[in-house]
Amino acid sequence: MKEEKEKFSLKKRAASFRFAFQGIKTLLQSEHNAWIHLTATILVFCFGFYFKISSQEWMTVCFAIGFVFSMEIINTAFEKLCDFVSPEKHELIKQIKDLSAAAVLIAAITAFVIGCIIFIPKIV
Numbered sequence: 001m002k003e004e005k006e007k008f009s010l011k012k013r014a015a016s017f018r019f020a021f022q023g024i025k026t027l028l029q030s031e032h033n034a035w036i037h038l039t040a041t042i043l044v045f046c047f048g049f050y051f052k053i054s055s056q057e058w059m060t061v062c063f064a065i066g067f068v069f070s071m072e073i074i075n076t077a078f079e080k081l082c083d084f085v086s087p088e089k090h091e092l093i094k095q096i097k098d099l100s101a102a103a104v105l106i107a108a109i110t111a112f113v114i115g116c117i118i119f120i121p122k123i124v
């Protein structure tokens with residue numbers, strides 16, 4: 001069966017942006033970890049301005065921050081999907097949740113290492 005292509009609509013594009021922002025709101029409302037990431041982000045921005053880091057360093061820092069937030073959002077989506085699909089305990093659900101939490105951990109460790117590489121030489 002041939003799928004009919006939908007016409008481009010600015011209204012619909014604007015709506016999908018609104019839904020995406022709704023996702024960010026849900027993240028901040030339901031995830032305490034997101035508040036920790038947000039606090040770390042504000043601190044890193046303060047350090048960045050204080051130490052006048054270079055454009056390249058800003059790009060790396062922004063990329064690391066975006067990476068951590070994106071992983072946290074995907075992890076939250078997986079957690080909610082798991083809770084919806086299987087409210088009862090299940091070994092596979094445990095593995096899925098643990099794997100998606102591991103993705104956030106790896107992203108956070110990467111961002112931490114980047115932060116150390118950029119800021120430690122400026123602090124000492």
Ligand SMILES: Nc1ncnc2c1ncn2[C@@H]1O[C@H](COP(=O)(O)OP(=O)(O)OP(=O)(O)O)[C@@H](O)[C@H]1O
Nearest residue numbers: 031033079086087088089090091093094097098101
């Ligand atoms: N339905 C389930 N079946 C089996 N194990 C589960 C289930 N729900 C949670 N777990 C286990 O408990 C851990 C914590 O799950 P939970 O959904 O509470 O996440 P969380 O600790 O609240 O994560 P976050 O702090 O990122 O929100 C999971 O990583 C998993 O090991």
